[in-house]
Amino acid sequence: MKKFYITTAIPYVNARPHIGFALEAVQADVLARYRRELGEEVFFLTGTDENSLKNVQAAEKEGIGPQMFCDRNAKIFYDLKKALNLSFDEFIRTTEKRHFLGAQKLWSACRQEDIYKKKYKGLYCVGCETFYEEKELIQGKCPEHQTAPEVIEEENYFFKLSRYQEKLFKLIESDEYKIIPSTRKNEVLSFIKMGLKDFSISRSKERAHGWGVPVPGDESQIMYVWFDALANYLTALDYNKEGKLYKNYWPADVHVIGKGVIRFHAVYWPAMLLSAGLPLPKELFVHGYITSGGEKMSKSLGNVINPFQLVEKYGADAVRYFLLKYVHPFEDSDFTIEKFEEVYNADLANGLGNLVSRTANLIEKNFDDKIDIGNDREFNLEEVDKSIEDYQFNVAFQIINHSISLLDAYIDEEKPWELIKKDKDQAKRVLSRLTDRILIIAKKLKPFLPQTAEKILKQFTARKIKKGESLFPRI
């Protein structure tokens, strides 16, 4: 059986999940559900990145321990599963033991010559607990704390990224490691062409507050968060034991990520894998960002969109619908509640919901016996599959919505409410055809709007078709 391993990036837990991560999770979910429908053996992974110093700092502010802080916040991310009806098979947290062991194993598996010690000197702000580049400073001072950073020197491990420059270029250019869309691929290629520098992959235990994955064989050092975070794609498969999951699913078929973390996934990650002698993932799908009212979402602007609130008010499928149809799969898109409600009414209530409603009502009122489902060969929505495979979720819905509109026109043309009085057989044929096509639409909707698809399938395959409640009540 063909396997399909798909992942999302793992978000930091120091902030609540926002609509942007919901987008990523839903996109990945559609791909996972689609593959399952095809009969493939799917493993869909998500999780949380918890070894960041930011978490330690955030925990301190709240006066609780970092582990407790992570436990509490990771749960909120896990709860997206229920809220958005996600179908992930596994949820990895990077504070788990299997992750520590796996990350250390990956470190040790890297070519010895690729990891070396070097003194690092930099401008360090004690308040932020982070290094700054000279040009990031404002008049020589930390932009956050308005204090002059200290020059500190520390010995860290470095990864010989420079060694992989040409190899990476070829792998990406040839699509052996395929980056989608092509604009992102070009971006990465031009970045690689500018020259890759070795990068630091550890920090002192002291500076990390002892939080994170210890470097194997050197207790004084903690792994750089990205080194361990990227390893999650392996460690969640029990890479440390090279267990069944690992053997079955690695390499990943698709990593779904946001544009902000592209370099780590397109450059660092494959280089680390090459160094460790492991197979590379096949595809990297990079989505855009969601702006809120034309601006970047930020706490200070107070325009962060909370997916839980949306789901509570409008339902999981309505949120999924917006993310898939009105967020461009590859580019930044804007979210406003006004637009959300507009498309909810136009497409879900007036479109899909109303079509289902009027059809079911005509059948319920006029036919007690079962409606035969015809064999409609002219009506197939095969282009929808192609769109999913190309990550064009918006196009998939263009096709589906168009078909809904055609069915509405078909009803108006045939006027089944009149036919029932004149020619009941013909009325039945019309409604049978409608039922048939609605069922085909519902099947195509399964990966996108799983709850709605299920409701429609149940409704129209029941012995007695009933109108029932509205799928999407108008707002």
Add this chain to the structure above:
RNA sequence: CGCGGGGUAGAGCAGUUGGCAGCUCGGCAGGCCCAUAACCUGCAGGUCGUGGGUUCGAGUCCCACCCCCGCAACCA
């Protein structure tokens, strides 16, 4: 000379390989009355940021410029 994205109807957006400019909302005029005041048909509205170029043909490819917005090596 750092990298990238955008500028398409009143508003918001889509336009994959160059081939009669589309969608949603809004406006106008009809139709229908099965349906969630929903549905269907038609009309009005665009010099596709500006100026050049390639081509039988450019929103789409090339060059220059103007305006907006991200990123710049721990952002989904």
